[in-house]
Amino acid sequence: xxxxxxxxxxxxxxxxxxxxxxxxxxxxxxxxxxxxxxxxxxxxxxxxxxxxxxxxxxxxxxxxxxxxxxxxxxxxxxxxxxxxxxxxxxxxxxxxxxxxxxxxxxxxxxxxxxxxxxxxxxxx
Numbered sequence: 001x002x003x004x005x006x007x008x009x010x011x012x013x014x015x016x017x018x019x020x021x022x023x024x025x026x027x028x029x030x031x032x033x034x035x036x037x038x039x040x041x042x043x044x045x046x047x048x049x050x051x052x053x054x055x056x057x058x059x060x061x062x063x064x065x066x067x068x069x070x071x072x073x074x075x076x077x078x079x080x081x082x083x084x085x086x087x088x089x090x091x092x093x094x095x096x097x098x099x100x101x102x103x104x105x106x107x108x109x110x111x112x113x114x115x116x117x118x119x120x121x122x123x124x
Contacts, residue, residue, distance in 0.1 A: 005031075005114040006032050006110070006114065007032030008032060008034065009032075009033050009034065009054035009055065010033070010034045010035075010052050010053050011028055011033045011035050011036075011054060011056065011057065011113070012036050012047055012053055012055075012057070013025055013028075013035060013057045014038055014044040014067065015037065015039065015057070015058075015084075016039045016040075016062045016063045018039070020059075020102070021039065022037075024037075024109065027109050028109075028110070031110055039062070039063075040062070041062055041067065041069070044056075044070050045069065045070060048073050049073075049077075053077075054079070055080045055120075056074055056080075056082075057083075057113070058070060058081055058082070058084070058085075058097070060083050060085035060087050061085065061087050067083070067094060068094060071083075071094040071096065074097075075096050080116045080119070080120035081097040081098075082098040082099070082113065082116050083097050083100065084100050084102060084109070085100075085101070085102060086101070097116070098115065098116050098119075
């Protein structure tokens, strides 16, 4: 399916459920994205400092903490993101990302990521 909008882009997935992380990674890789996954906020905070990160998908409530600090770092670095969570949307820095409720169809996930990137590029 290789979406031209995701081809070659580096996307970080921060998800503490291994099967969900694997599913997200496979969905995005089929669209041509280069994917890095992590289950911890600590590692995610290190990974967002790497140049070349195009976008991120975050679970709002990880087993090892809340993603507010990570959302703040993404906003500060100008990296677009979406929250993919089974919990309701919350305020703070995470409000700057698109919210997508779990579970979602693979095409919906891809469409949401393309939208996040398109809106970021257009300055919305």
